[in-house]
Amino acid sequence: MSSTNRQDQHRVYSSAGDPLTTIRSLAAIITLLLGASFVxxxxxxxxxxxxxxxxxxICQDITRSSFVxxxxxxxxxxxxxxxxxxxxxxxxxxxDRTVAQLLNAPSMGKFYNANIKGSGSDGPYDCRSHRVPVYK
Incomplete structure (x- = not known):
């Protein structure tokens, strides 16, 4: 192995084992983790x-509808x-099948009005006549 290759190899090992580089890397990781926990x-x-x-x-932002x-x-x-x-x-x-059909409908607004929305308490999924989940 030539002396130039040994010097390059030495630099790689030296920078990888450099305590200051390791500390900076750990500090960056800790900062990212702490930031994520406060979201x-x-x-x-x-x-x-x-x-x-x-x-x-699970939420999906809709960009192809002016209504939904x-x-x-x-x-x-x-x-x-x-x-x-x-x-x-x-x-x-x-x-979930109805939600999937809504998301895949050519017109989400038309599908919603025809299959989900009701008038008064007669809608097929109206929460006044169906079980409402409780969240803590």
């Missing part, structure tokens, strides 16, 4: 319900939150 969960105000923490939900802005679904509880323009509404005991 607050997102809570939204739902019409006819009040604040709901989105932690148990976001859909959040808690599959184990079959509970959907939907943001229509600037307001969140909730729907209870809604099957």
């Amino acid at each position: 607050e969960a997102e809570t939204v105000e739902v019409k006819y319900r009040g604040p709901v923490d989105l932690k148990p939900f 802005n976001r859909v959040c679904y808690d599959k184990p509880n079959r509970y959907m939150l939907i943001q229509l323009r600037a307001t969140y509404y909730h729907y209870c005991e809604i099957p």
